[in-house]
Amino acid sequence: MSALLEQLIDALRVLPGVGPKSAQRMAYHVLERERAGGQRLSEALAAAVEKIGHCERCRDFSETPVCATCASASRDAHLLCVVESPADRLAIEQATGYRGLYYVLQGRLSPLDGIGPRELGLDRLSERLAQGEVQELIIATNPTVEGEATAHYLAQLARQQRVRPSRLAHGVPLGGELEYVDRGTLSHAFGSRSEMVD
């Protein structure tokens, strides 16, 4: 087989869920029918990897120092919703009518993996809460063991700064990943979030 083709098949396996057989199918498909699309994908990948960093306000992916959501004057800065990942943020944005701001942890507390408050930028979140603009911290971590532990830590952090912590209502299935919850369930859970009392 062509060395370049072998390199392409190998490189495609960086994508999640792509094994040797589907990598091969993808490579052949691009070469047989989608060369222009393959070229476009190559350029989009290079640009994304090079230029997309993290928003300095919310830590979501952004190609500008401050992302469009954080820079928007039409979002309600009294509400701050904390999520684990950009995918969770997007799921909430798409499923609900939420017009506040976000904070993306890019992870969850996991002491065994060396992920503590500092790695999740919680020192900067705490400073932000101290500034007094945020009135409610909507905690939307995943309903997993580590997500729950992270939620409790965040609730304490909020209370220390006299910010009201709230949590998505039950309805999000236990042990599930927020990203894969259907829009209806997620929207309902978001709407009936409850204040966290210890």
Place this chain on the structure above:
Amino acid sequence: MSALLEQLIDALRVLPGVGPKSAQRMAYHVLERERAGGQRLSEALAAAVEKIGHCERCRDFSETPVCATCASASRDAHLLCVVESPADRLAIEQATGYRGLYYVLQGRLSPLDGIGPRELGLDRLSERLAQGEVQELIIATNPTVEGEATAHYLAQLARQQRVRPSRLAHGVPLGGELEYVDRGTLSHAFGSRSEMVD
């Protein structure tokens, strides 16, 4: 969402079997955990799309005018195996001990789609058979209606040039795609191919 991220998600959908949700998952995965791999994939795609063409002898993908298999002195030039696609060629190469040469149609006869003998390079295949080196034309088109029609056309072509046509043995499931046949079945079918009489 970042415009570059949106472009990446959109561009990923050029890959077969990748819908909006998995494109999104792939983009986030690359940005969160695999930036170096994403860069490598970008380069591999660009190189493949730009430099991989078709071997002028067998029409398989190749980055050189004549592919390594066709250029090899250790392959038996008396045997020529005709397949529909590069993936079929690879499946036979991996499953069997075949040491002859290949001819890749890059399609199958399909008059309704305007794909006739010329589009499959059968004029050049005929010239090659006329040169007298090939003794057996192993026809390994897919066992579909169009694949069978193509096989019959190829068998006639072979006989006209006094080349013996043969067909893979039954064992390849009818209506299936060669590419997805398990190695054992494919190897057996290849080994017990029969001469085409008719």
